Ligand SMILES: O=C(CO)[C@@H](O)[C@H](O)COP(=O)(O)O
């Protein structure tokens with residue numbers, strides 16, 4: 001994988017929701033904006049819903065990457081896909097029909113992605129990866145920002161990268177949770193190419209600098 005392929009996706013979970021437009025402008029040097037939708041059921045947290053996702057899509061020039069941590073994505077993901085998002089991620093464990101949903105999203109012109117929690121293996125999903133544009137490996141338990149990065153997920157990322165490479169696929173591997181300029185080289189070395197970072201970006205006084213630091217740290221993994 002080339003160093004040019006690393007993409008940084010700041011998560012607005014750590015932004016100031018009352019100043020969201022300002023906080024979206026502050027990350028214009030990123031490759032996409034990551035929007036965490038939580039429903040108080042699939043995860044023990046509640047964030048935002050369709051009207052706010054729609055406004056985010058309207059005010060940002062960045063592709064909008066929606067991470068659905070909700071029950072029944074089969075019912076709701078297509079609704080989010082209509083709002084202008086570039087990619088929709090749903091949790092594999094929340095649906096019984098991941099292929100049907102992926103095909104429905106792609107037909108709507110939206111990239112389809114599935115996510116696995118830290119305790120969920122990815123191997124049972126290998127046979128359907130070609131239906132997806134990206135796989136999200138959670139590097140924290142989903143639900144909250146600011147948690148400690150789980151480096152025990154790196155073997156999963158490596159196995160996934162090996163499978164994708166061996167089969168000549170272009171599927172992206174996203175990691176989400178505890179990503180910072182300290183952990184970015186580890187995830188990039190393991191084979192992830194889309195790095196979500198919430199607190200590491202929005203916790204910094206200079207968000208553009210934080211994005212640049214994470215990008216450079218990830219790229220350094222290829223210079224050794
Ligand atoms: O999906 C989630 C949390 O469930 C994330 O996207 C968090 O927003 C990441 O936050 P940091 O770990 O980077 O602070």
Ligand SMILES: [Co+2]
Pocket residue numbers: 011034035036067176196
């Ligand atoms: Co997320």
